Amino acid sequence: MTVSRAALHRLGGDGPPLLLVHGFGADRFGWAANAHALMAGRTVWAAELPGHGASGNAVGQGTAAELAQGLAAGIADLPEGVPVVAHSLGAAVVLHLAARQRARFGELVLIAPAGLGAGFDAAFARHLAAVQTTAEAEALLARLFARPARVAPMAAHLLAGLGDPARRAAHARIARAMGDAPPPPAPAGSCALHLVWGAEDRIVPPPAAAPFGVAPEIIAGAGHLPQIEAAGALNALLRARLG
Numbered sequence: 737m738t739v740s741r742a743a744l745h746r747l748g749g750d751g752p753p754l755l756l757v758h759g760f761g762a763d764r765f766g767w768a769a770n771a772h773a774l775m776a777g778r779t780v781w782a783a784e785l786p787g788h789g790a791s792g793n794a795v796g797q798g799t800a801a802e803l804a805q806g807l808a809a810g811i812a813d814l815p816e817g818v819p820v821v822a823h824s825l826g827a828a829v830v831l832h833l834a835a836r837q838r839a840r841f842g843e844l845v846l847i848a849p850a851g852l853g854a855g856f857d858a859a860f861a862r863h864l865a866a867v868q869t870t871a872e873a874e875a876l877l878a879r880l881f882a883r884p885a886r887v888a889p890m891a892a893h894l895l896a897g898l899g900d901p902a903r904r905a906a907h908a909r910i911a912r913a914m915g916d917a918p919p920p921p922a923p924a925g926s927c928a929l930h931l932v933w934g935a936e937d938r939i940v941p942p943p944a945a946a947p948f949g950v951a952p953e954i955i956a957g958a959g960h961l962p963q964i965e966a967a968g969a970l971n972a973l974l975r976a977r978l979g
Contacts, residue, residue: 739802740792742810743784749775753814754978755841756782757807759824760850760910761864761894763789766823769967774821774974783810785829787906795906798913800825800850800920804832808840819843819978823963824850824940825910831920838925845930845977847970848960851919852947853933853940858915860939865907870895882936882959922948930977934958934965 745764747756754774758766764782771780786806787795796802807829811818816839822830827849834841850856860879867873873891878884898904923929931952933942939960942952953973958966 738794739796739806740786740794742786742807743790744810744814745782745784745790747771747775747780747782749777749779751777751779753818754778754780755811755814755818755820756780757820757822757826757830758782758784758788759826759848760861760914761788761907762823763897765893766961767963770821770963770971770974773967773971774978776975781811781814783807783826785826787903787910793900793902793906795909798906798909798911800828800913800917801832803829803910804836808833808837816840817842819845821845821847821974821978822849823847824960825914828852828917828920831923834923834925834927835921836924838923838927841923841927843928843930843978844923845932845974847932847962848934848937848940848942849920849931849947850914850940851917852931852943853937854943855941856914857939858911861911861914862908864894865898865904865911867895867898879938880960881965882934882957883965885965919947932962932970932973934960934962
């Protein structure tokens with residue numbers, strides 16, 4: 737089954753490219769608190785996975801391996817060895833592509849990679865694909881944060897996207913695949929790998945061990961979205977790890 741090509745957006749900056757890849761149910765706007773801080777000396781690009789953002793809704797069976805095909809097509813014009821920052825589902829997709837194409841990425845900074853934590857709240861993903869009302873969406877999205885957060889704009893954005901039946905079906909298919917997925921593979925080649933988690937992540941809790949032998953860096957006071965809830969701390973960490 738054909739998988740849609742990931743949409744690729746130039747967010748700004750000047751210099752060598754840096755790629756951002758969002759998580760389930762998100763899009764390029766989820767990096768609003770981070771992109772500008774990463775533009776010093778870099779051109780920042782954001783990919784939108786199949787079934788998300790400006791991409792089409794063909795997702796195959798919704799597996800991370802299939803979504804990786806769409807990501808590969810979408811970033812084909814970026815040079816090999818591009819560093820990437822990816823979150824949750826996006827991090828799992830990046831690992832599948834990195835295992836398949838050993839020269840595709842350079843530095844990998846993966847935030848709460850789906851499948852590598854101490855568990856995965858599959859019910860959250862299924863419910864996200866099925867929400868119908870603002871109240872339902874806000875209650876669900878609040879679980880992404882360690883502290884109370886203003887989620888009304890996020891809920892409105894989510895519901896607007898899910899108003900397209902094809903988009904809702906794509907989300908539902910991906911959610912089912914995430915619930916059944918084995919851990920993603922280790923990256924091939926010599927790319928440097930950094931793992932980051934919010935200490936209070938309830939969706940993909942931090943692992944007890946070190947995945948692939950890499951000890952995660954833990955951001956205190958953050959849940960599943962440290963790029964929003966602890967943007968300053970995460971941006972500082974990203975600048976340090978990406979050089």
